[in-house]
Structures are given as C-alpha cells and as structure tokens.
Amino acid sequence: MKISELSERSGVPVATVKFYIREGMLPRGEAVSTTRAEYGDEHLARLKLIAALADVRGLPLSRVRDVLALIDAPDDDPIATLGRAVGALPPYVGAGRDDYPLARAAIAELGLTYDPDFTAVAQLDEALRALEAAGLDAAPPVLRRYSGAMRQIAAEELAPMTGMTRAEAVPYAVLGTALYEPVMLALRRLAHHHLLVEGGTPKG
C-alpha cells in the first residue's frame, strides 16, 4: 500500500509516519520508484502498536522506543527483559538506591522476591510511602488482598508462555505488562461503580 493508505488505515497522520521512519521506530517501505515506497501489513501492525503505546497507554516517545527495542532485540535473560520493560513503564521512580525498607518488609511478608535492582521494588516502596502519607492502611492483611489477586493473575498470564518461542514470548510479556494494566484499573473502577449502584450507599 502507499503511505497515504497506511496513514488512513492506521489513523496516524502521514507526517507522523515519516517521523517514526526517520526515528528508526518503523522500517522504511520498499522503494518501488524514486518517489514512491510500498508498505505492507507488518508496517500497519507496527504503527498500530506504536499508537497503542503512545496514544492509548500515554507513554512518552522515549519510552515507546525502549519498549520497541525490547521487542526487536530482547535480552537473552527473560528476567532482565521483564526488568527493562517494567523500567520503561510509569510510575517513573528514582531508582538506584541500595535498599527500599518499606518494600523489603512488605515483600518478605508476602513471600515475594526482594531484588532492589528490579524497578517494581522501588515502585512498591514509593506506593507504600504514599499510603502512609495519606493515612491509608498499608498493613499486611490489606496488602495480602492485592498480592493474592495479583499472584493468581500473574500465574494465569505466564502460563501460555511455556508453549511459546522466545520471539513470541517477549512481545507477549512486554506488551502484556504495559497494556493489561489499564484494563485492570478500569475494571476495578467499574467494579466499585457497579457495587455502589447495585448495593446502595453507605449512610452519611
């Protein structure tokens, strides 16, 4: 297809398509004359993916580039790949500390793995600090409510990966981390709404 059709089918303006090509985020089309290049379905898929990460997920362009780089050239170690994917996603916390005491205590309590180099540890530490600052309950019984559900979800998410090749597993893990998060948060908000609508409201 021509670049105009690629633009129309992806919903991405031609100027933006050209920008992604210049930035190396989208491969060039196949030159069919000095003035025209031909684009295929793989270009369309890639553009939709960039739009999902940039527009829908709201990642800054530098982070979209990080995610694409992970998919194009994954680390040999899947744990390192997961670590880099999580580092490309918000919340962007000040990492690089030696120790995260709030997260360390919670992780020990919840039976998870404490690795201060894995960005989600710093993210949990910040999140727990915010709970404390706001006077919300961050004690183990409350944390277990979330941890139990997340462990169940994570196990179901990882299960299909045992049948995948590395080339399939990396995009699945990286994109799944990025793109099921907004689904989950919207569904929690919808569940609150549904329960309030159905069940009446607390007394004032």
Next chain:
Amino acid sequence: MKISELSERSGVPVATVKFYIREGMLPRGEAVSTTRAEYGDEHLARLKLIAALADVRGLPLSRVRDVLALIDAPDDDPIATLGRAVGALPPYVGAGRDDYPLARAAIAELGLTYDPDFTAVAQLDEALRALEAAGLDAAPPVLRRYSGAMRQIAAEELAPMTGMTRAEAVPYAVLGTALYEPVMLALRRLAHHHLLVEGGTPKG
C-alpha cells in the same frame, strides 16, 4: 510549629508550602504576630497528602486540586463523587462520546453496569482498543480473569465503608482509588518477577 518546621517535617520546601497556601490547597496558619503564623498537625497531614498525590502518584497540580476539592466538599451522591474522583485520575481519555462499543460489549459480558457518563467506561474502551491494536487477546475469558479479581478486591475495599460516616467514607474512597492502584500494579509486576525467578523460564 513554624513554617520552617512544617517544611522540614513534611519534606516540602518552604516556597512550595507558601505556593499551596496561595493556591488555596493548604489553609493559612494561625497568625501569632504580624510576621509569624503557627501551623498544626492538620497542616502537616494535608501537606503529606498533597505530596503523596503530586509526587508519588504523579498527578498534575490541577488534578490534585480536584481530588482535594472532592474531599473537602464531597458530592451528596457517592456515585457522583466516585465518578469525579475517577475523572481526576489517569488515563485522561477523551470522554463525552455517546457510546463506547468495545466497553459496552465487555461490560455486558462481565455483568457490570454500563453508564457512558462514568469515566471508567471510556477508559476501558481505550484500553481494549490498545489490546486489539497490539494483537493481544481481549476475548471474554481473558477479561474475566481481571474482572473476577477486581470485583473481589472492590467488594473487600467497599466493606469497611458501611460503618463510616460520609466525612470518613469520601476520603477513604477517593484516596483509596488513587493510592492503592500503584500498589496493585507494583505487586503484579513483582508477582511476574517472582514466578519467573522461582519457576525457571520458557524455552527459547
């Protein structure tokens, strides 16, 4: 306490404290002389809350102001309050459409309540569009994985509200929506990490 002590104990610079007072986000201290005001524990708590929303949760200042306004003067209708709280949180989607077909179909399938005026409906629609664009599974069995867990969590979160007054319930609901989300996301990422570390890795 003096403003200098308030600054030190909250970790918020004096100039920023003065800015929050000018913006009406933090009440003035009690004037004890023409040049000095006295601040109390309620000022400290409020500053910590602002810092949690702005710095840790990363909300833009205009959205922090929205959340504070909800807490200070909640709507009489708790469903409306929840709706406004959710509208103050990311992802900031283009709302105001008449219909959200992807979300409508999913919500019907999941047995939730479809109300196009509730922002989380637009948020779910966008999130499902991103899944489709990235070629990830958005079919009912996968959505049920998240929905079931979120419904369980939402029910446990709402349970304590039946014993609360309106003045207690609103901050609990508004801040809980905002501040347990990062905890949940960090725990999902940590569960992936833990399962990969424990269970070995898919074959490449």
